[in-house]
Amino acid sequence: MNDWKTLPKTEIHLHIEGAAPPEFIRTLAKEKNVDLSGVFAADGSYRWADFAEFLCTYEAATSVLQSPEDYRRLTEAVLAESAANGVVYTELFLAADFCGGGDVAAWKEYLAAMIEGADNARAAHGIETRFISTCVRHFGPEEAVKIARLTAETAGPMLTGFGMGGEERHLSAADFAPAFAIAAEAGLGLTSHAGEICGAGSVRDTLDHLKVTRIGHGVRAIEDPALVDRLADENILLEVCPGSNIALSVFSDWPEHSIERLRRAGVPVCVSTDDPPYFHTTMTEEYAHLADTFAWGRADFNAINTAAMNAAFCDEDTRQRMLAKFR
Ligand code: ADE
Numbered sequence: 001m002n003d004w005k006t007l008p009k010t011e012i013h014l015h016i017e018g019a020a021p022p023e024f025i026r027t028l029a030k031e032k033n034v035d036l037s038g039v040f041a042a043d044g045s046y047r048w049a050d051f052a053e054f055l056c057t058y059e060a061a062t063s064v065l066q067s068p069e070d071y072r073r074l075t076e077a078v079l080a081e082s083a084a085n086g087v088v089y090t091e092l093f094l095a096a097d098f099c100g101g102g103d104v105a106a107w108k109e110y111l112a113a114m115i116e117g118a119d120n121a122r123a124a125h126g127i128e129t130r131f132i133s134t135c136v137r138h139f140g141p142e143e144a145v146k147i148a149r150l151t152a153e154t155a156g157p158m159l160t161g162f163g164m165g166g167e168e169r170h171l172s173a174a175d176f177a178p179a180f181a182i183a184a185e186a187g188l189g190l191t192s193h194a195g196e197i198c199g200a201g202s203v204r205d206t207l208d209h210l211k212v213t214r215i216g217h218g219v220r221a222i223e224d225p226a227l228v229d230r231l232a233d234e235n236i237l238l239e240v241c242p243g244s245n246i247a248l249s250v251f252s253d254w255p256e257h258s259i260e261r262l263r264r265a266g267v268p269v270c271v272s273t274d275d276p277p278y279f280h281t282t283m284t285e286e287y288a289h290l291a292d293t294f295a296w297g298r299a300d301f302n303a304i305n306t307a308a309m310n311a312a313f314c315d316e317d318t319r320q321r322m323l324a325k326f327r
């Protein structure tokens with residue numbers, strides 16, 4: 001396990017609120033006198049039983065994050081943990097709906113605080129960060145347009161992408177096309193969750209209507225061989241989070257996971273943790289499981305990290321500097 005801990009890694013699918021350690025959330029809840037009954041299990045971990053309940057717990061826990069300073073502290077805590085697991089380049093998903101309720105002036109303050117946190121983490125641990133602003137699918141298409149406009153207005157060297165998370169069973173990808181068109185027009189990198197809770201059709205709709213270059217998860221594309229070929233042909237990177245998928249019962253266990261079959265079919269894949277404390281995982285544990293299950297070695301991990309950097313939402317200088325670490 002220790003061996004995998006120090007191997008240089010990229011992680012480009014990590015939700016900042018979902019990466020908050022339970023202790024961090026409990027401490028803030030005490031400071032702010034917020035009642036979080038129902039959020040934690042008896043052992044102190046986050047309590048949820050299925051995807052819908054996971055989203056509820058996630059939003060309840062996030063309610064204690066109430067100021068830019070809370071998010072700066074969280075950014076530094078999350079990036080310290082990433083760096084401790086060997087991550088040298090990361091992309092963090094930020095949901096502006098939770099950072100000032102989608103108000104542009106408030107969002108600017110939250111974003112500045114998170115950039116300050118990322119700058120501090122770079123100075124302390126050498127970790128490089130970019131941010132992806134995400135809309136929340138179950139908050140609906142109008143809210144998504146609002147978040148896309150706000151993201152376009154604040155895009156810059158650190159805020160480089162736009163994406164969508166949330167309840168995949170809510171509406172269809174086409175409903176969110178206007179939001180993604182605004183983000184595309186602003187030159188932002190595009191990614192969206194799909195093929196996690198729903199099947200291959202959801203991935204196909206996302207490619208057709210949202211014009212993304214990456215898919216969050218996408219692992220259920222394996223149910224449709226023609227779609228697998230399309231992902232390979234169009235060089236669409238899947239941000240695969242195997243531990244998350246197993247925790248949420250998308251696959252019953254590691255040997256059943258589609259990541260190896262997708263990779264063998266020529267689909268670019270990389271590995272991330274999604275919401276690590278919710279799924280009781282770390283990047284080191286993901287690597288150890290992949291090594292044990294599929295006999296992946298350093299060359300395989302360097303290949304997936306190279307794929308991630310080739311699809312990363314960053315400037316060319318940073319891309320080349322990071323790619324050199326995986327040669
Ligand atoms: N938001 C945080 N984690 C998520 C996941 N795994 N799927 C969809 N939305 C999310």
Ligand code: ZN
Nearest residue numbers: 015165216274
């Ligand atoms: Zn996710």
